[in-house]
Amino acid sequence: MPTKGIQLDANGKLLHFLSIEGLNQQILTEILDTAESFTSVTDRTIKKVPILRGKTVANLFFEASTRTRSTFELAAQRLSADILSLDMSTSATAKGETMLDTIRNLEAMQIDMFIIRHQDSGSAHFFAQHVRPGVSVLNAGDGQHEHPTQAMLDMYTIRHYKQDFTNLRVAIVGDIMHSRVARSQIHALNLLNTAEIRVIAPSTLLPVDTESLGVQVYDNLEQGLLDIDVVIMLRLQKERMRGALLPSEKEYFNLFGLTQERLRRAKPDAIVMHPGPANRGVEIESSVMDGNQSVILQQVSFGISVRMAVMSMIVGQSGLQAKA
Amino acid sequence: MPTKGIQLDANGKLLHFLSIEGLNQQILTEILDTAESFTSVTDRTIKKVPILRGKTVANLFFEASTRTRSTFELAAQRLSADILSLDMSTSATAKGETMLDTIRNLEAMQIDMFIIRHQDSGSAHFFAQHVRPGVSVLNAGDGQHEHPTQAMLDMYTIRHYKQDFTNLRVAIVGDIMHSRVARSQIHALNLLNTAEIRVIAPSTLLPVDTESLGVQVYDNLEQGLLDIDVVIMLRLQKERMRGALLPSEKEYFNLFGLTQERLRRAKPDAIVMHPGPANRGVEIESSVMDGNQSVILQQVSFGISVRMAVMSMIVGQSGLQAKA
Amino acid sequence: MPTKGIQLDANGKLLHFLSIEGLNQQILTEILDTAESFTSVTDRTIKKVPILRGKTVANLFFEASTRTRSTFELAAQRLSADILSLDMSTSATAKGETMLDTIRNLEAMQIDMFIIRHQDSGSAHFFAQHVRPGVSVLNAGDGQHEHPTQAMLDMYTIRHYKQDFTNLRVAIVGDIMHSRVARSQIHALNLLNTAEIRVIAPSTLLPVDTESLGVQVYDNLEQGLLDIDVVIMLRLQKERMRGALLPSEKEYFNLFGLTQERLRRAKPDAIVMHPGPANRGVEIESSVMDGNQSVILQQVSFGISVRMAVMSMIVGQSGLQAKA
Numbered sequence: 001m002p003t004k005g006i007q008l009d010a011n012g013k014l015l016h017f018l019s020i021e022g023l024n025q026q027i028l029t030e031i032l033d034t035a036e037s038f039t040s041v042t043d044r045t046i047k048k049v050p051i052l053r054g055k056t057v058a059n060l061f062f063e064a065s066t067r068t069r070s071t072f073e074l075a076a077q078r079l080s081a082d083i084l085s086l087d088m089s090t091s092a093t094a095k096g097e098t099m100l101d102t103i104r105n106l107e108a109m110q111i112d113m114f115i116i117r118h119q120d121s122g123s124a125h126f127f128a129q130h131v132r133p134g135v136s137v138l139n140a141g142d143g144q145h146e147h148p149t150q151a152m153l154d155m156y157t158i159r160h161y162k163q164d165f166t167n168l169r170v171a172i173v174g175d176i177m178h179s180r181v182a183r184s185q186i187h188a189l190n191l192l193n194t195a196e197i198r199v200i201a202p203s204t205l206l207p208v209d210t211e212s213l214g215v216q217v218y219d220n221l222e223q224g225l226l227d228i229d230v231v232i233m234l235r236l237q238k239e240r241m242r243g244a245l246l247p248s249e250k251e252y253f254n255l256f257g258l259t260q261e262r263l264r265r266a267k268p269d270a271i272v273m274h275p276g277p278a279n280r281g282v283e284i285e286s287s288v289m290d291g292n293q294s295v296i297l298q299q300v301s302f303g304i305s306v307r308m309a310v311m312s313m314i315v316g317q318s319g320l321q322a323k324a
Numbered sequence: 325m326p327t328k329g330i331q332l333d334a335n336g337k338l339l340h341f342l343s344i345e346g347l348n349q350q351i352l353t354e355i356l357d358t359a360e361s362f363t364s365v366t367d368r369t370i371k372k373v374p375i376l377r378g379k380t381v382a383n384l385f386f387e388a389s390t391r392t393r394s395t396f397e398l399a400a401q402r403l404s405a406d407i408l409s410l411d412m413s414t415s416a417t418a419k420g421e422t423m424l425d426t427i428r429n430l431e432a433m434q435i436d437m438f439i440i441r442h443q444d445s446g447s448a449h450f451f452a453q454h455v456r457p458g459v460s461v462l463n464a465g466d467g468q469h470e471h472p473t474q475a476m477l478d479m480y481t482i483r484h485y486k487q488d489f490t491n492l493r494v495a496i497v498g499d500i501m502h503s504r505v506a507r508s509q510i511h512a513l514n515l516l517n518t519a520e521i522r523v524i525a526p527s528t529l530l531p532v533d534t535e536s537l538g539v540q541v542y543d544n545l546e547q548g549l550l551d552i553d554v555v556i557m558l559r560l561q562k563e564r565m566r567g568a569l570l571p572s573e574k575e576y577f578n579l580f581g582l583t584q585e586r587l588r589r590a591k592p593d594a595i596v597m598h599p600g601p602a603n604r605g606v607e608i609e610s611s612v613m614d615g616n617q618s619v620i621l622q623q624v625s626f627g628i629s630v631r632m633a634v635m636s637m638i639v640g641q642s643g644l645q646a647k648a
Numbered sequence: 649m650p651t652k653g654i655q656l657d658a659n660g661k662l663l664h665f666l667s668i669e670g671l672n673q674q675i676l677t678e679i680l681d682t683a684e685s686f687t688s689v690t691d692r693t694i695k696k697v698p699i700l701r702g703k704t705v706a707n708l709f710f711e712a713s714t715r716t717r718s719t720f721e722l723a724a725q726r727l728s729a730d731i732l733s734l735d736m737s738t739s740a741t742a743k744g745e746t747m748l749d750t751i752r753n754l755e756a757m758q759i760d761m762f763i764i765r766h767q768d769s770g771s772a773h774f775f776a777q778h779v780r781p782g783v784s785v786l787n788a789g790d791g792q793h794e795h796p797t798q799a800m801l802d803m804y805t806i807r808h809y810k811q812d813f814t815n816l817r818v819a820i821v822g823d824i825m826h827s828r829v830a831r832s833q834i835h836a837l838n839l840l841n842t843a844e845i846r847v848i849a850p851s852t853l854l855p856v857d858t859e860s861l862g863v864q865v866y867d868n869l870e871q872g873l874l875d876i877d878v879v880i881m882l883r884l885q886k887e888r889m890r891g892a893l894l895p896s897e898k899e900y901f902n903l904f905g906l907t908q909e910r911l912r913r914a915k916p917d918a919i920v921m922h923p924g925p926a927n928r929g930v931e932i933e934s935s936v937m938d939g940n941q942s943v944i945l946q947q948v949s950f951g952i953s954v955r956m957a958v959m960s961m962i963v964g965q966s967g968l969q970a971k972a
Contacts, residue, residue, distance in 0.1 A: 042434050046378030048406075054694030056722060066410055067429065074380060074433055077406040082696075082725040086714055097925040105715065105924060108948035109722055110690050276429060277421040300432035366758050370702030372730075390734055391753065398704065398757055401730040600753060601745040624756035 006128055014313045016128040018139045019146040020187035028155065028191055034309035035156050035302070041078065042304055051312045052081035055112040061140070062088045062118040067276060068140050068150075071300070072115045075307035084111065099123075103130050113138065113311065121145035121180075136314045144178050149310060150275055151184030153303040155192060157295055158230055160302065161271050165192040171224055171266075172215075173200040173256065174234030174283055177207045181275050182234060186213050200224035202256065204245045221256050228266040233258055233274045236283045249282050259285045263293065271295045330452055338637045340452040342463045343470040344511035352479065352515055358633035359480050359626070365402065366628055375636045376405035379436040385464070386412045386442040391600060392464050392474075395624070396439045399631035408435065423447075427454050437462065437635065445469035445504075460638045468502050473634060474599055475508030477627040479516060481619055482554055484626065485595050489516040495548055495590075496539075497524040497580065498558030498607055501531045505599050506558060510537050524548035526580065528569045545580050552590040557582055557598045560607045573606050583609045587617065595619045654776055662961045664776040666787045667794040668835035676803065676839055682957035683804050683950070689726065690952055699960045700729035703760040709788070710736045710766040715924060716788050716798075719948070720763045723955035732759065747771075751778050761786065761959065769793035769828075784962045792826050797958060798923055799832030801951040803840060805943055806878055808950065809919050813840040819872055819914075820863075821848040821904065822882030822931055825855045829923050830882060834861050848872035850904065852893045869904050876914040881906055881922045884931045897930050907933045911941065919943045 007016050007023060014027060041049055057076040061069055069085075076083050086106075097105075106114065113136045116124050121143030128137040141147040162168055170189055176182045176199050189197050190213075197215040199206070210217050218224030225231065236252065246252055258272065272284075272294045280286045289296060331340050331347060338351060365373055381400040385393055393409075400407050410430075421429075430438070437460045440448050445467030452461040465471040486492055494513055500506045500523050513521050514537075521539040523530070534541050542548030549555065560576065570576055582596065596608075596618045604610045613620060655664050655671060662675060689697055705724040709717055717733075724731050734754075745753075754762065761784045764772050769791030776785040789795040810816055818837055824830045824847050837845050838861075845863040847854070858865050866872030873879065884900065894900055906920065920932075920942045928934045937944060 044378070047380070047434065048378045054692070054696045056695070056725070066412075070408055070410060071433060073408060074406075074435075077380070077408075082722075084718055084721060084725075086718060088714075098928070101925065101928075104945055105948055108945040109719060109952060110695065110949060111722075277425065280422070280425075297428055297432040300429055301434060304433060368702070371704070371758065372702045390736075394732055394734060395757060397732060398730075398759075401704070401732075601749065604746070604749075621752055621756040624753055625758060628757060 006125065013316070014310070016124075016137045017148055017310050017314065018124045018128055018137065020148050020151050020184045020191065021146065023191065025191050025193070028152070028188060031152055031306065031309050031313065032156055032159055034313055035152075035305040038078075038305040038308040038312075039302070041308070042301070047078050048080055049078065050080045052076065052079035052112075052315060055081050055315065056084060056110065057081045057113045057115065057311070058084040058086060058106060058109075058111045060086050060088055060106075060114055060116045060118075062116070062123075063141070065117055065141070067300075068117065069115075071303045072138075072140060072149075072307055075304050075311060076115075078304070079308055079311055081113075081311075084109075099126065100130060103127055107131050107135055111135065113314065115140050117141045119143055138310065138314075141180055143180065144183075145180050146184045146187075147180040148184050148188075149303070149307055150181050151188045152310070153299055153306040154185055154232065154273060154275070155188050156302045156306050157273060157299050158271075160298070161295060162229060165189070165194045167195050168229045169196040169198065169227060170194055170230040170232065171198040171200055171218075171228045172232045172234065173221065173224070173258065175205045175236055176201045176210065176234070177205045178237060179234050185232060186215060190214050198224050198228070200256070202246070221258075221262055222265055225262055225265040229270055231258065231263070231266060231270060231272050233272065233278070233284050235275060235277065236279055238279070238282075249279075253282055257281070257283055257285060258288050260287055260291065263288055269293075273299060276300065330449065337640070338634070340448075340461045341472055341634050341638065342448045342452055342461065344472050344475055344508045344515065345470065347515065349515045349517070352476070352512060355476055355630065355633050355637065356480055356483055358637055359476075359629040362629040362632040362636075363626070365632070366625070371402050372404055373402065374404045376400065376403035376436075376639060379405050379639065380408060380434065381405045381437045381439065381635070382408040382410060382430060382435045384410050384412055384430075384438055384440045384442075386440070386447075387465070389441055389465070391624075392441065393439075395627045396462075396464060396473075396631055399628050399635060400439075402628070403632055403635055405437075405635075408433075423450065424454060427451055431455050431459055436460065437638065439464050441465045443467055462634065462638075465504055468504050468507075470508045470511075471504040472508050472512075473627070473631055474505050475512045476634070477623055477630040478509055478556065478597060478599070479512050480626045480630050481597060481623050482595075484622070485619060486553060489513070489518045491519050492553045493520040493522065493551060494518055494554040494556065495522040495524055495542075495552045496556045496558065497545065497548070497582065499529045499560055500525045500534065500558070501529045502561060503558050509556060510539060514538050522548050522552070524580070526570070545582075545586055546589055549586055549589040553594055555582065555587070555590060555594055555596050557596065557602070557608050559599060559601065560603055562603070562606075573603075577606055581605070581607055581609060582612050584611055584615065587612055593617075597623060600624065654773065661964070662958070664772075664785045665796055665958050665962065666772045666776055666785065668796050668799050668832045668839065669794065671835075671839065673839045673841070676800070676836060679800055679954065679957050679961065680804055680807055682961055683800075683953040686726075686953040686956040686960075687950070689956070690949070695726050696728055697726065698728045700724065700727035700760075700963060703729050703963065704732060704758065705729045705761045705763065705959070706732040706734060706754060706757075706759045708734050708736055708754075708762055708764045708766075710764070710771075711789070713765055713789070715948075716765065717763075719951045720786075720788060720797075720955055723952050723959060726952070727956055727959055729761075729959075732757075747774065748778060751775055755779050755783055760784065761962065763788050765789045767791055786958065786962075789828055791828065792831075793828050794832045794835075795828040796832050796836075797951070797955055798829050799836045800958070801947055801954040802833055802880065802921060802923070803836050804950045804954050805921060805947050806919075808946070809943060810877060813837070813842045815843050816877045817844040817846065817875060818842055818878040818880065819846040819848055819866075819876045820880045820882065821869065821872070821906065823853045823884055824849045824858065824882070825853045826885060827882050833880060834863060838862050846872050846876070848904070850894070869906075869910055870913055873910060873913040877918055879906065879911070879914060879918060879920050881920065881926070881932050883923060883925065884927055886927070886930075897927075901930055905929070905931055905933060906936050908935055908939065911936055917941075921947055924948065
């Protein structure tokens with residue numbers, strides 16, 4: 001996938017936000033800093049800034065996702081954008097129009113920014129390659145490829161609680177192979193110079209090239225959690241059970257479920273994260289999810305600030321104006 | 325259901341709006357007075373006031389209802405709120421997330437007010453008990469429990485046409501047993517010191533404890549309508565016919581349908597109300613519905629002002645600013 | 649259908665926009681001129697004017713159409729209206745309420761303008777006849793009757809590229825019989841004094857009274873295209889194939905598909921239009937659709953300006969304010 005070049009212009013300014021792969025440390029840090037300035041906005045009584053006033057943001061969700069769609073919509077509202085939500089299941093694309101015709105038509109409606117979620121890996125890039133200059137594309141999850149805003153809200157959460165990445169050990173636990181979230185997180189953690197990245201998974205849920213991504217691989221949760229600062233649990237897609245990849249939910253929990261007991265192997269101040277929605281009792285014990293090391297709900301809040309940051313950087317206005 | 329205490333703070337200010345039960349005459353009157361100040365807003369050319377500017381109102385409709393959702397949405401728009409509509413049938417709750425996790429996640433999105441309609445009695449209270457301070461819940465109908473904004477728009481309509489409740493005879497006709505609307509109306513009429521409240525229904529559609537609610541019970545429509553000032557017809561849920569509770573639609577109309585002839589038993593200036601949508605020829609004759617005693621469409625209009633009133637009182641701003 | 653009188657008031661001002669039939673040249677020209685003033689608005693960085701601020705526009709789509717709904721919604725947003733989108737498939741009408749009750753109820757919500765698309769011919773007129781003074785109805789397509797905003801955006805496109813209608817030859821190609829778009833286009837082209845209007849179709853897809861509409865009929869595409877200035881292709885509804893009206897898609901393309909070779913029979917500077925979504929390889933060859941005579945995407949852009957023009961003329965404010 002030709003990711004490089006398309007996301008940043010010659011001066012390093014963000015044009016699209018499609019994948020963490022192809023970005024650099026500087027732009028990731030700028031996103032986190034800008035998001036920080038928006039966190040104060042979302043805490044205010046009047047949670048609005050005029051950065052996207054008169055701009056139109058279109059939600060193109062080919063795959064349903066109430067949570068992700070809602071946080072993007074809230075971010076756009078708080079930047080004062082007009083929002084168009086398109087139900088792509090009943091649209092012209094569903095009537096047999098090609099994706100390229102759909103893009104051309106939406107673009108002709110003078111939409112400024114597209115938020116796209118699609119079941120096919122690479123679809124956000126395809127969109128971005130075909131829109132005209134000045135129109136931007138944000139990837140809200142494409143197949144098993146990337147989910148870059150989720151990764152950035154995770155980075156924001158880690159930085160919020162742990163400040164510096166260069167002395168952190170971070171573990172990602174679960175279905176690495178099918179997870180666009182994990183793929184984006186690994187790229188982001190690497191770009192931010194994380195000291196050690198571990199992936200912990202059954203061997204059937206590891207991509208073949210995992211170690212080439214710059215991570216340590218563990219197939220034993222107890223061992224993988226030792227001295228860890230940050231534990232990121234992935235959602236287990238229950239449909240994987242139907243294939244040959246996984247035993248029962250109960251057996252999965254026995255081997256890879258995060259329990260309070262297992263969490264004690266991590267550092268005492270380790271934080272626990274999850275992109276949601278979580279399967280209690282499958283990948284994570286309820287008491288861990290609700291425990292005082294869990295920052296899962298804070299992730300959701302930070303997600304709005306991070307999406308505001310990416311959108312405002314794309315239209316060329318930093319979050320500094322948010323303070324005015 | 326522990327309704328008391330949760331809706332009002334120590335100073336009697338409205339925090340949530342979940343049920344008429346648990347409120348008092350003073351707050352009901354304040355809602356009606358505030359709604360009156362908003363009626364002028366909705367008649368203006370520019371129907372907007374900035375009371376909820378920068379606030380986010382989320383519609384959580386687990387049960388479909390175009391009309392109720394629309395009037396809440398219009399009320400929120402006219403108060404300048406940002407609105408998030410969540411399709412709860414495709415949401416994480418549908419994916420197996422618990423209701424409590426759904427609440428926690430929505431709350432983490434910094435939503436200020438939830439409008440919830442749910443098929444389970446008590447669900448709005450459950451929500452309100454679990455959101456953090458500063459977040460409010462409005463019940464748009466929960467199971468067979470209450471539908472308090474409907475009752476308040478009915479009270480507004482009665483006061484608009486009849487001024488004083490203390491000398492009024494009000495009849496509620498139809499399926500009392502399954503009606504959250506009737507339950508809310510009875511509580512409200514009692515709190516406002518209505519002289520006489522009658523419920524008129526087939527005995528199969530009366531709850532066992534009806535008389536303990538402070539009402540007179542009639543199983544004969546002609547007798548029940550005698551000298552009545554206000555007739556409130558309930559919608560007949562046709563699915564009741566499938567059970568053993570009711571005979572055919574035709575027989576129901578013969579016994580409990582409101583005809584012009586029967587309406588003559590009420591006072592000459594009696595008004596006819598219905599929460600809609602009405603089944604013409606089942607619970608009400610077309611000529612009555614369209615006749616000059618019917619105030620059914622006025623109820624819809626008043627419904628927007630009443631919902632604006634409740635929302636603005638909850639955020640702590642009275643409708644007096646609406647006049648500015 | 650009694651169209652005359654209902655759309656214009658005594659002074660010729662636009663009250664509703666239901667059909668091109670019943671309008672006059674002056675009002676059509678005013679729409680095109682007003683739309684021109686809005687084209688600059690949609691090209692601005694901040695694409696908003698306050699013409700509909702505080703007004704509520706309701707979308708009533710009984711028939712799904714992502715594209716048409718979106719362009720109406722964008723037009724309303726850019727005029728600063730509040731927008732209510734009603735899913736009519738789950739509404740009270742679906743529960744058995746009559747259309748008239750639905751109208752009365754929506755009207756009671758103090759909605760200022762209805763955009764209605766419905767599978768029944770005449771439904772927009774029915775709506776307009778029954779709303780109270782001051783409430784407006786815009787037809788977004790009713791059965792096989794009319795689709796007047798589509799026709800006006802087509803007229804806008806033609807005028808944009810060809811200036812004067814009085815010396816133009818325009819061909820409409822395809823399923824004339826079932827096309828509300830074609831019907832509206834023919835009325836509009838006639839009112840604007842187009843020199844020659846041709847319809848080109850298989851005889852099974854021609855209404856019996858076609859020639860009475862003031863058009864030349866051709867059943868041969870090559871002959872019909874000779875010396876043409878504007879070619880308007882219609883979308884082929886594939887469900888027509890199931891009936892006896894049409895042979896296969898391939899055979900249709902062989903006889904009536906617009907190819908580059910056939911297009912050479914038209915004038916060298918002829919433009920090619922299509923209301924979308926197009927079936928590539930059925931009614932139009934891909935290379936024609938993407939070729940430099942195609943103005944299909946420009947039609948989409950102009951559609952927003954035209955809809956803004958109609959809405960603003962109805963509320964009584966011309967596009968001149970848009971320039972302020």
